[in-house]
Amino acid sequence: MNWPRRTILATALAATGGMPWRTARAQAADRPLRLVVNAGLQVLDPIAGTSFVTRNFAYMVFDTLVAMDGSGAMRPQMLQGWQISEDRLTYRFTLRPGLEWHDGRKVTAEDCVASLRRWGARDSTGRRLMAAARELRPVSAGSFVLELARPFGGVISALGKPSVHTPFMMPARIATTTPPSQPVKEIMGSGPFTFRQDNWVPGERASFRRNPRYLPREEPADGLAGGKRVFIEHAEMITIDDASTRAAALQAGEVDYLEYAPFDYLPILQRDKRVTLAKPNGxxxxxxxxxxxxxxxxxxxxxxxxxxxxxxxxxxxxxxxxxxxxxxxxxxxxxxxxxxxxxxxxxxxxxxxxxxxxxxxxxxxxxxxxxxxxxxxxxxxxxxxxxxxxxxxxxxxxxxxxxxxxxxxxxxxxxxxxxxxxxxxxxxxxxxxxxxxxxxxxxxxxxxxxxxxxxxxxxxxxxxxxxxxxxxxxxxxxxxxxxxxxxxxxxxxxxxxxxxxxxxxxSSPAVWRSELQGVIDFGLPVMWNIRRG
Known part of the structure; x- marks a missing residue:
């Protein structure tokens, strides 16, 4: 997407110059949270796709059974919890009550089993887990069982795998009808945002709305785990190819968050109090x-x-x-x-x-x-x-x-x-x-x-x-x-x-506007828990 620098700066000045305080505040509240990603979003299916931008997209729209917190520990997310047999060969998982897909249908154990099977036919860890499994089956609408034929020490870590391919959940009617190597045509998740597929411009722009049906966990957000509370009504994922234009857009307030700060501009951004650099490690x-x-x-x-x-x-x-x-x-x-x-x-x-x-x-x-x-x-x-x-x-x-x-x-x-x-x-x-x-x-x-x-x-x-x-x-x-x-x-x-x-x-740090409060510095874009200051 071409965003000429003069256009960005002119727009920023027009947006602030002489505007009444109440009007500016109302517009700020309604303004989309704009994330600039490193590569254009071309594939929407996180199981078929292998790129980080597809993973970033998926965390907004879909949800996971287990999630990694900021310390690297795995915690229940869509799950209420699990029980493990003494011989560590049987795992019984229970879903949190009240989970819904974006269309209002209930999330069921059948959906989760179908999603795991599709993921398990594609992902390296998933294939290993499924090869060790004797059976994966729902036992009720809200629970399912994994029985292992041989020991597999990393079951919970596999379900909480944070990056490509992450085992995101989708309805069984979608997961069972599309091979894992082919992208699904219908994007139906249960995550904190809904995707506006009608105005998606592949490689350039994707738009999202806060999901009013989303049921966050009660505990505070922590890494990819905890309560995914969304305080901003609209979000956008956009692509700006030119590094200087990307940096100028952030400094002018035209965009809010860069997945990766342009390397040539790191010294400038480090000195700019209007922006905050992430501190990636490990x-x-x-x-x-x-x-x-x-x-x-x-x-x-x-x-x-x-x-x-x-x-x-x-x-x-x-x-x-x-x-x-x-x-x-x-x-x-x-x-x-x-x-x-x-x-x-x-x-x-x-x-x-x-x-x-x-x-x-x-x-x-x-x-x-x-x-x-x-x-x-x-x-x-x-x-x-x-x-x-x-x-x-x-x-x-x-x-x-x-x-x-x-x-x-x-x-x-x-x-x-x-x-x-x-x-x-x-x-x-x-x-x-x-x-x-x-x-x-x-x-x-x-x-x-x-x-x-x-x-x-x-x-x-x-x-x-x-x-x-x-x-x-x-x-x-x-x-x-x-x-x-x-x-x-x-x-x-x-x-x-x-x-x-x-x-x-x-390290390639993310950078965001300092006016954003509650940004989770995790190593990949976490778009919930953010408020505008």
Whole structure:
């Protein structure tokens, strides 16, 4: 969406100049809460879609059975609670009474079972949970049972998974009639906002209204958990491609919240008392990485992958963002993100010092024959684009024959799904960025959990990793020491097989107008609990 800076500033001045106080206050109360997202909203279904913007959309419209609070603990959300048998093989879940879909129909256990089955056929953690299940069935309108055939230690964490793919609930009539790989046509949730699909402009703007039927929990909002109370009648999710225009719109009060602050404007925004910068850490930080096509040359060759991993200089790659000190790490070889409970850099000892000459020798010994490396470069993403340019340069210095193909993120994401060779529109490498929410647990981690699955672009398959995943899967969540040991072993294997080479860990803070009260600083946009000051 093109928002010329002069238009934004002129509109802001006109909105404040000479306006009576009561009129200005009334208009402020009715003004939509405007969130600027990092990429345009193209897919509305959070199970079919893989992008963060679809996840952000879904948290406004849908709801979850379990939710993560600000400390990382899992708490009941749509659920009133659960009971676990002594052998930990049977879970009985009870819904909160009074929950309704946006059309006024009651939320039932049948809806939840159907939603979980659809999610479980798509998501990496969901597939593992369903593979461990003997039966998932409703027992009444308000309760359902999960019976396990074998131990699965992370049942509650799976149901509260905070990012792609999050198990959002939808009516059974929708969940049972649309395959999980295809977007549903009807958007019907039970979340705190309703979606105005009639005036949605894909990639540019989405509008929402406060859901008058929503029944918030009684306790205060905390992270993604607690009482999701909405105090503003209207909200909008918009796209502004140009970073300077985005920053100017926020400072002028034309928009209220940026999912990510433009890096070049961080020093300016840090000094501006009209805005507030988030303070992301731990799971709220980001990790860049390279999705490699393990099924096609040249990255079906382990030694080529190892040479590439050796040549990647994370410090140089992350420096492309020009971040202030303290907002990035010069090196992190933990697949589960440094600074999180299961972090481990085991296996990364040889990668602590970048050695380009050694990497070139490894590439020469690999038998690489100058095969074309089709690099999908999503230039429209302000998070990915600067890092991608450095990665391409490092790949060429290594000696790879890189065919850099620039495109927007939506096009890259679609082509990424192709399993064709590069001669027929396939791909070799795609630079991506994930939050700690998508990485911090091995069962959700893109470089570990998709091992041998063949259902996502990460087509890696390491026989040694499979039993480690099964053992971790069965380990109760309270056995943290053992889970850390297993996470370290899996980190070692993921680096050895070069499942998903890492390009650097950094912070990309959200920023919002300081007049907004009650904003929850969580690491992804939380659009409830906000009032205008």
């Amino acid at each position: 799971m709220a930080q980001l990790m860049g990485g390279l999705a490699l096509n393990h099924a096609q040359p040249p990255f079906n060759n382990l030694r080529v992958r190892q040479a590439l991993q050796m040549a990647l200089n994370q410090g140089e790659i992350v420096a492309a963002h020009g971040l202030p000190e303290g907002m990035f790490l010069p090196l992190c070889q933990s697949m589960t993100l440094c600074g999180t409970p299961l972090a481990s850099e085991a296996g990364g000892e040889a990668l602590r010092q970048v050695d380009l000459e050694r990497a070139r020798a490894m590439l020469k010994q690999s038998g690489y024959n100058n095969e074309r490396v089709v690099f999908l470069h999503p230039q429209s993403s302000p998070l990915i684009n600067p890092m991608a340019m450095v990665v391409v340069d490092q790949m060429r210095k290594l000696g790879l024959n890189v065919d850099q193909q620039a495109m927007d993120w939506a096009t890259a994401a679609q082509r990424w799904l192709s399993k064709e060779p590069v001669e027929r529109g396939g791909w070799s490498a795609v630079p991506v960025v994930y939050t700690g929410f998508d990485l911090a647990d091995p069962l959700v981690n893109v470089g570990i959990s998709y091992n041998g699955a063949g259902t996502a672009p990460w087509l890696y398959n390491d026989a040694e990793l499979t039993p480690m995943l099964l053992e971790f899967e069965a380990e109760p969540e309270e056995n943290l020491a053992r889970r850390r040991e297993l996470a370290a072993a899996m980190n070692r294997r993921a680096l050895a097989n070069v499942n998903f080479p890492l390009t650097g860990q950094f």
